[in-house]
Amino acid sequence: MDTEAQHTERDRSSAPDDGSQGEGSRSARRSGLSRVSLRTAALTGVACTVFVLLLSHFVVQPFQIPSSSMEPALQVGDRVLVNKLAYRSGSEPARGDVVVFDGRGSFVPEELTENPVSSVVREGLAMLGLAEPTETDFVKRVVGTGGDRVVCCDTEGRIEVNGVPVEERYLHPDGVPSEVAFDIVVPEGRLWVMGDHRSASRDSRDHLGEPGGGMVPVDRVIGRADWIGWPAGRWSGLEPTDAFSGVPDPGPLSGGAHG
Known part of the structure; x- marks a missing residue:
């Protein structure tokens, strides 16, 4: 039994043919990072607003x-x-x-x-x-x-x-x-x-x-x-x-x- 040939076939079948699968993964990662960045920015904005309101209410x-x-x-x-x-x-x-x-x-x-x-x-x-x-x-x-x-x-x-x-x-x-x-x-x-x-x-x-x-x-x-x-x-x-x-x-x- 030609095990080397089988391994070669499996390696070929698992690799992307035109790179589209790799691009999709990178796009997904970028999209995920964007969502995280927006969420972080929103939370930072809310925290800053709350801080300013508390400062205005009690200090200046x-x-x-x-x-x-x-x-x-x-x-x-x-x-x-x-x-x-x-x-x-x-x-x-x-x-x-x-x-x-x-x-x-x-x-x-x-x-x-x-x-x-x-x-x-x-x-x-x-x-x-x-x-x-x-x-x-x-x-x-x-x-x-x-x-x-x-x-x-x-x-x-x-x-x-x-x-x-x-x-x-x-x-x-x-x-x-x-x-x-x-x-x-x-x-x-x-x-x-x-x-x-x-x-x-x-x-x-x-x-x-x-x-x-x-x-x-x-x-x-x-x-x-x-x-x-x-x-x-x-x-x-x-x-x-x-x-x-x-x-x-x-x-x-x-x-x-x-x-």
């Missing part, structure tokens, strides 16, 4: 500037990065801080809500800095804290805090400190806030006489705006101001109307 949140009320420091369309850890561990907003806060109960009605589905979508996009904030979120500068007496204005048109005139060099050059006269004492646990572009800002002044008197509860502050993250040409930190360095701590309340 992008906030899109919707109006000109904080010019020149913040321009329409800027994305500021809000430091949510700034007021943890017992610290509170200080005069001169630029803060983002929930205005329900002070700037807008407490019960103001929107469609639950659109609210979730908007909140998710806003937390990624891809959408304007909700109608209840605002960005302003702290001018008075608990116990402060804030008055507009002295004989030179400057705002006074605890009897000391404040040189607000951060204000928009086209405006004045305020065209609205007021004399208020800020309750403990609340803030008197104003925009830097006073003629284009609806702030605490516009809510005098309403429930809350335009005073923002400290516990409604979301965080401090510390950096401009976008557009790239405006990457920078928000410089702290020394405008309130000469303002003394509040003394006994007298002469001011409570908001």
Whole structure:
């Protein structure tokens, strides 16, 4: 029996005639690798999105500037990065801080809500800095804290805090400190806030006489705006101001109307 011939026949029958079977195997492998790559990319994308959302919720949140009320420091369309850890561990907003806060109960009605589905979508996009904030979120500068007496204005048109005139060099050059006269004492646990572009800002002044008197509860502050993250040409930190360095701590309340 010619065993060598049998082996030769078996070897011939097991080998591809034109290479098509080998090509098919390579195509299958490439297809499998593509599916694995797509699955890996999808999982990576989901993980990155979850990480960014968690970071935005607990640490740093992008906030899109919707109006000109904080010019020149913040321009329409800027994305500021809000430091949510700034007021943890017992610290509170200080005069001169630029803060983002929930205005329900002070700037807008407490019960103001929107469609639950659109609210979730908007909140998710806003937390990624891809959408304007909700109608209840605002960005302003702290001018008075608990116990402060804030008055507009002295004989030179400057705002006074605890009897000391404040040189607000951060204000928009086209405006004045305020065209609205007021004399208020800020309750403990609340803030008197104003925009830097006073003629284009609806702030605490516009809510005098309403429930809350335009005073923002400290516990409604979301965080401090510390950096401009976008557009790239405006990457920078928000410089702290020394405008309130000469303002003394509040003394006994007298002469001011409570908001």
